[in-house]
Amino acid sequence: MAKLKGTGISSVNYPTGMNLGGDPTQALIHMTTTGTFVISLASCDLGQGLKTVLAQIGAETLGVPFENVLIDTGDTDTGPHCMGTFASRTTHRAGNAIIMAAQEARKTMLEIAADELEARPEDMETDGQGFVRVKGSPDRKIHLVNLALAGHFKYGKTVAGRGIFFKPNLGIDPETGKMDPDSTEAHACVMAEVEVDTETGEVKVLKLQSVYEIGRQVNPKLVEGQIKGGSVMGLGHALYESTEPYYPSPEHRPGGFFEYILPLAPDVPEMEIRVLEYPSADGPYGVKGFGEMTANAPIPAIVNAINNALGTEISTHPVTPEIVLQALDAKQSKS
Amino acid sequence: MASKIVTFTLNGRETEVMVKPLTTLAKALREKLGFTATKCGCYEGNCGSCTVIVNGEPVLSCILPVEEVEGQNVLTLEGITPAEGLHPLQQAFHENFAIQCGFCSPGMLMVSKALLDKNPHPTQAEVAEAISGNLCRCTGYDPIIAAVLQVAAGSNGNQGGSHE
Ligand code: FES
Ligand code: FES
Secondary structure, three states: EEEEEEEEEEEEEEEEEOOOOOOOOEEEEEOOOOHHHHHHHHOOOOOOOOOOOHHHHHHHHHHHHHHHEEEEEOOOOOOOOOOOOOOOHHHHHHHHHHHHHHHHHHHHEEEEEHHHHHOOHHHEEEEOOOOEEOOOOOEEEEEEEHHHHHHHHHHOOOOOEEEEEEEOOOOOOOOOOOOOOOOOOOOOOOOEEEEEEOOOOOEEEEEEEEEEEEEEEOOOOHHHHHHHHHHHHHHHHOOOOOOOOOOOOOOHHOOOOOOOOOOHHHOOOOEEEEEEOOOOOOOOHHHOOOOOOOOOOOOHHHHHHHHHOOOOOOOOOOOOOHHHHHHHHHHHHHO | OOOOOEEEEEEOOOEEEEEOOEEEHHHHHHOOOOOOOOOOOOOHHHHHHOOOOOOEEEEEOOOOOOOHOOOOOEOOHHHHOOOOOOOHHHHHHOOOOOOOOOOOOOHHHHHHHHHHHHOOOOOOHHHHHOOOOOOOOOOOOHHHHHHHHHHHHHOOOOOOOOOO
């Protein structure tokens, strides 16, 4: 009986979104009298930071400070349409819709500024600090609040924009079966180091080293948060979590957190994370979706590391102590 | 069964609440007293999100009958949150991205506070152990541990808005 160490690797190619009936997500933008740009969405922030990254994307396209953007989301009765926050699709889909809507709103914003500054709309630029100004003469500028007031009360103009992401459903080629089910794809490689106790069957993950290729990062700290959280969730899927009972009848199905075992703080391995940025062709500012894959990529790496440690051929998960001990027995009876 | 009045100190104030027997502290706090910072993830004593501090010890308020805190000292997240700004632990959670969906955060903050009050300079393993009764689905725990260690390194972890 011993504690055996092993190393395993996984590599993952992960799609962004899907292609069911266009996979649409809409965004509506309007500017309030105080110069705030409200972006209405039905896409949902689950804690991953969606509101932050979408406000960043909106601010970038509009050319206004991040603080001037307000994301109004979460009500599917009143909001525009979103297919949903899943399939790593929302930053990509809603981001594209926001860019489209922001371009339209920006156009009207620059027209009002041009009227106020007695210049041509094509000579207008934003400074990203809350002003619209005349190119080449930075002193001829107007603040967003004054611009909003002028639009509402002097010109009777609505600064607003409509955007949609839509991926046409091209169907399946009957000859070849070829189809285009997703948008851009992200990639990952994870290396896991584990220690397996051959007496108890328990597995400890010592280290997870991850490399993610996810296109352009909108917010690196939030990216790191997704990868760390996903790594530990993946560890849970690899070793503990299952909605199926460990024994073959439904009454033993987990009824709560007493039976559905999640990883806890002491289970957290050493984590090393690298991010590569190869901008995508179709994502907003080169984004790729990657949230979901962070919980998947660690699983095969951990299972492979266990097999490497034991010389076994486990191909299911979670790799519970029973599975480890059964695999060791099978290996012994073979030899 | 007849309702009864339970009296205890809540965040430094004498508090009375009229409850049916076996009402949990979590229910009394949230539904009777309007102290909704305390969150309930499971109502069965296994996720830690409902943790409050009773006489310096972290306890699960979802399985504690409120009669049990008669005459005791109860501290909730409202009690450590200053009128202006944030408690050092809240600040550190914010800075370390230790909050994603936020559902575990009230419980995580209260166990961390109880830890630092007793052990102002814990090791990483001691922090992990202290929060090991609290589930977090989002962050992978690592940022939470980092936040607690940051407070331990920068202060005694027992300042700002505490009412004990
Ligand atoms: S709600 Fe109390 S432990 Fe889960
Ligand atoms: S932040 Fe979501 S459960 Fe901890």
